[in-house]
Amino acid sequence: MYKFLLCWRYLRTRYIALASIVSVTLGVATLIVVNAVMAGFTGEMHDRIKGVNSDLTLDARGLNGFKNPEWHMARVNELVGDRIESMSPVVYVPAILNYRVSGQWITQQVTVVGIDAATQASSSKFSEYLQHPANRDKFSFNLHDGGYDRRDRTGGDEAPVRVGMEMAGWELRRERARIEKQWQQFEQEAQNQAAEEARNRPLTQAELAKIQQQVDQAPTELEPLLELARENEFNREFALAVGLYQKALAVSDGAAAIYNELGMCLARQEKHEEAIAALRTAANMETGNIAFVNDLAGVLVLAGEHVEAWEWLSSSQSTGIAHSNMAFFLRSAGEGLLAQEHLEKAKAAGLLIQDDEFDFGPENPGDSAVPFQDPFARDRQRGGGRVFDAEVDQHTGCVLGMALVSFRPPKKSDDSAGEEHFMVLPGDDVRLTFPNAATPPDIINDTFTVVDFYESKMHEFDKEFIFVPIKKLQDLRGMIEPETGERFVNSIQIRLKNPDEADLVRDKLREAFEPQLYQVGTWRDKQGALLAAVNMETVILNILLFLIIAVAGFGILAIFFMIVVEKTKDIGILKSLGAHANGVMGIFLAYGLSLGIVGAGVGLIAGLLFVTYINEIADWLGRITGKPVFDPQVYYFYEIPAHVDPFTVAWIVLGAMFIAVAASVFPALRAARLKPVEALRYE
Amino acid sequence: MSSSGTSAAKAALIGQLSANKIPARGPHWRGEQVVDMEGVASPSAPTSVEEERRAQPKASALQGMGIKKAYRKGKTPVPVLHDVSIDIREGEFVSIIGQSGSGKSTLLHVLGTLDSPDAGEVRLGGKRIDNLSARRRDALRNRHFGMIFQFYHLLPELTTLENVLAPVMISEGMFAYRIKRRKYVEQAKAILDRVGLSHRLKHKPRELSGGEMQRAAIARALVTNPRVLLADEPTGNLDRKTGDEIMSLLVSLNETQALSIVMVTHDGVIAERAHRAMRLTDGRMKAA
Ligand SMILES: Nc1ncnc2c1ncn2[C@@H]1O[C@H](COP(=O)(O)OP(=O)(O)O)[C@@H](O)[C@H]1O
Ligand SMILES: [Mg+2]
Numbered sequence: 009m010y011k012f013l014l015c016w017r018y019l020r021t022r023y024i025a026l027a028s029i030v031s032v033t034l035g036v037a038t039l040i041v042v043n044a045v046m047a048g049f050t051g052e053m054h055d056r057i058k059g060v061n062s063d064l065t066l067d068a069r070g071l072n073g074f075k076n077p078e079w080h081m082a083r084v085n086e087l088v089g090d091r092i093e094s095m096s097p098v099v100y101v102p103a104i105l106n107y108r109v110s111g112q113w114i115t116q117q118v119t120v121v122g123i124d125a126a127t128q129a130s131s132s133k134f135s136e137y138l139q140h141p142a143n144r145d146k147f148s149f150n151l152h153d154g155g156y157d158r159r160d161r162t163g164g165d166e167a168p169v170r171v172g173m174e175m176a177g178w179e180l181r182r183e184r185a186r187i188e189k190q191w192q193q194f195e196q197e198a199q200n201q202a203a204e205e206a207r208n209r210p211l212t213q214a215e216l217a218k219i220q221q222q223v224d225q226a227p228t229e230l231e232p233l234l235e236l237a238r239e240n241e242f243n244r245e246f247a248l249a250v251g252l253y254q255k256a257l258a259v260s261d262g263a264a265a266i267y268n269e270l271g272m273c274l275a276r277q278e279k280h281e282e283a284i285a286a287l288r289t290a291a292n293m294e295t296g297n298i299a300f301v302n303d304l305a306g307v308l309v310l311a312g313e314h315v316e317a318w319e320w321l322s323s324s325q326s327t328g329i330a331h332s333n334m335a336f337f338l339r340s341a342g343e344g345l346l347a348q349e350h351l352e353k354a355k356a357a358g359l360l361i362q363d364d365e366f367d368f369g370p371e372n373p374g375d376s377a378v379p380f381q382d383p384f385a386r387d388r389q390r391g392g393g394r395v396f397d398a399e400v401d402q403h404t405g406c407v408l409g410m411a412l413v414s415f416r417p418p419k420k421s422d423d424s425a426g427e428e429h430f431m432v433l434p435g436d437d438v439r440l441t442f443p444n445a446a447t448p449p450d451i452i453n454d455t456f457t458v459v460d461f462y463e464s465k466m467h468e469f470d471k472e473f474i475f476v477p478i479k480k481l482q483d484l485r486g487m488i489e490p491e492t493g494e495r496f497v498n499s500i501q502i503r504l505k506n507p508d509e510a511d512l513v514r515d516k517l518r519e520a521f522e523p524q525l526y527q528v529g530t531w532r533d534k535q536g537a538l539l540a541a542v543n544m545e546t547v548i549l550n551i552l553l554f555l556i557i558a559v560a561g562f563g564i565l566a567i568f569f570m571i572v573v574e575k576t577k578d579i580g581i582l583k584s585l586g587a588h589a590n591g592v593m594g595i596f597l598a599y600g601l602s603l604g605i606v607g608a609g610v611g612l613i614a615g616l617l618f619v620t621y622i623n624e625i626a627d628w629l630g631r632i633t634g635k636p637v638f639d640p641q642v643y644y645f646y647e648i649p650a651h652v653d654p655f656t657v658a659w660i661v662l663g664a665m666f667i668a669v670a671a672s673v674f675p676a677l678r679a680a681r682l683k684p685v686e687a688l689r690y691e
Numbered sequence: 692m693s694s695s696g697t698s699a700a701k702a703a704l705i706g707q708l709s710a711n712k713i714p715a716r717g718p719h720w721r722g723e724q725v726v727d728m729e730g731v732a733s734p735s736a737p738t739s740v741e742e743e744r745r746a747q748p749k750a751s752a753l754q755g756m757g758i759k760k761a762y763r764k765g766k767t768p769v770p771v772l773h774d775v776s777i778d779i780r781e782g783e784f785v786s787i788i789g790q791s792g793s794g795k796s797t798l799l800h801v802l803g804t805l806d807s808p809d810a811g812e813v814r815l816g817g818k819r820i821d822n823l824s825a826r827r828r829d830a831l832r833n834r835h836f837g838m839i840f841q842f843y844h845l846l847p848e849l850t851t852l853e854n855v856l857a858p859v860m861i862s863e864g865m866f867a868y869r870i871k872r873r874k875y876v877e878q879a880k881a882i883l884d885r886v887g888l889s890h891r892l893k894h895k896p897r898e899l900s901g902g903e904m905q906r907a908a909i910a911r912a913l914v915t916n917p918r919v920l921l922a923d924e925p926t927g928n929l930d931r932k933t934g935d936e937i938m939s940l941l942v943s944l945n946e947t948q949a950l951s952i953v954m955v956t957h958d959g960v961i962a963e964r965a966h967r968a969m970r971l972t973d974g975r976m977k978a979a
Contacts, residue, residue, distance in 0.1 A: 017848035021848055578847070581845075582857075584844070585838075586858060
């Protein structure tokens, strides 16, 4: 009993001894934190690696794979079927990815993986890493309308905003296609306009002189006459023009087309009477020529002869079109209300008319110089064969590793989560180029539409893989035996019911499949070097930190020796009172143990608190130092992963307590050996 | 010594003791262990102190026979005790006078089994104890010897009460002590009351005067109800008046409880208060 009382009193009166265990505390806390973070990182990494790889793969040694995956899967089932959860065939091929960013083509080296959309999801965590909720639920290679995650869903508000992701999907695709078309249209229009301008440009003096000369030389030649007439009309030399048209009429013996042209020329001078006469002649000469009729009707409407105009229109074309044209002329003549009436009638007659069809607006009551325009030109342009239209069609879908096409510019301020930019978004098209299965291989390339991104957060994978439908890849590469139609695959991915059995299953499969042709490996085998490196790191850190605690042990040793020296008299007194050497030793061992318990206990609590609030602490440190301690941009985690393993913690705490007790053994032994008489002799 | 003041104090103390109705032999919590494992027979409790005193011849309580002890200074032995024999009877108060450095403390340590003699024997109640194992000697010291020192030797971290309880704590396991703690505390308080320290229970030694510390040391020596009290210059560090009080206390303990006391001192006046005084010179014992 006195041991504990004295031990307790010594503790309470000698707080300095606690100083000797500060390093035990720090050591224990650091060990706990380091182990938790390392375990967290390793666990996270295992998860990611495992997410990308299935438990086990049966790989072909060659790029062109092996024939008949069904047979292989049947064979695997035969051997270890009871342990297998699912299997999925896969085709791998190295490839070149091309896509265009602001007019420049970018080229990247990738690995194209052909997967079966349905089975891939079940043999690895593939679908969990996709960015569209529907794809995570049930993956397909079809582009979605929208709704792609606008931030990493594991990061919450801390995750950087994905710029442009809100548009991704069909919306983006339509927008891009529309812009593309508009662009083409602009170009087309620019070309047309250039041609038009070239045509409409006033003739130079020399040209004019030349035509004049022609007309002078051969006054009976029709074409130069007409050309000169048109030129004069264009230059608003109406008197000259009319004279020339009349000359042409005389030469041509009264052709309907020239009457028409003359009429329009007169109409432009607003000589409606004469114009109508000329146009009527033309229309009467060729009653079937709707153009002549329309021109006549237009001028009649301008002249206010609505009844005659309607008679001409209605007699020459269907009611709907007649109404529509009538409406157009009326609107041109400024008769908006009447035009509206005819428009209604045209609609009633079943004509499809868009609301803005004739809407010139009140302030723009039509250009009377343009009496006629074919309202159905647009309809005539439509139709024809079915052509690929990027607005409504997609190419074969592909899933890009996100890191291939994304980048994060450095953060500007600390509170913003930053932004993630994309060079390509779901909805865009990319080109893939890869060798086919011939010998020697030819280059195959095809366009794919990005339907989703893949982010496992294992950077090596995310900037490596592009997933496409396996059938398409086999077709493109010619991985089909022409005679039998049997397909080739590179690999069969196997998911086990119990992942711990991977080594066992691997060994069985290795026996069954020839090693010259097949390679069987677990995900651990594939990532062995990386995992070993991380393990090594953990072990070394543990050793180093335990050395720190051992150093603390020497501190305890020294302080205890001093306490024993200081307490020599007390030890003598206790012995004179009948205390046994073991009892005296017990005091100091209990003392050491208490220090160990206190040190390790405080360290345990500090360590666990640190681990619990590790992210807050990291944020806080970042704020103080102005530099983020843990930059999610580097690790692609938003929180420092920490996993506290109770077994490790127990081991650390017991180890520290053992060191504290061991350090107190020598001082305690010395105290026990002390001769009471010598201890008591002097004051 | 026979000043009226001390006599009055003594009378008051004795009156107090009887008022407290403490049994003459002190508390007998170790009654069941009277015949203890060391085979050293405890004396049967006397019915009356005076009766026992008068009973002749008294049994020998502690005997030293032909004790020799030498310290080694390098290779040459420095003899301290040549051939010391001493016989302390039950209930006897023996004082040993000697100059400083004459070997008084050494003799007392040997008698109290803190040190072992080079030659000779130490007997307690007629049984030899100097050749017992360390563990048995520790237990013996704990149960049958009470020791007080010139420099009190209290444990500075413990309160008066805890210091007094220390021998009990040493002998009892933690569990047993916990169970009987209340009883032990009561008994310790009673003893402290007897030595006149009931008002200093919670004080640490550094908060006590020399006399108070010596009283606490006496209480501690008495708590296990020992057979022999070994006192090494108990007044050596006290002024005359306080020393007298301590002596009176020892005398009264000897008288009321028939406690055998061996006291060493260099002060002849103090030594005279014992039943018998002896002188230690040149490592030999002589009657004073
Ligand atoms: N451990 C020791 N080593 C050597 N000599 C000692 C030792 N202890 C005591 N002595 C010597 O023994 C003699 C007796 O000492 P001690 O018994 O303390 O005398 P006293 O108590 O009578 O003053 C002294 O001369 C002292 O120097
Ligand atoms: Mg001495």
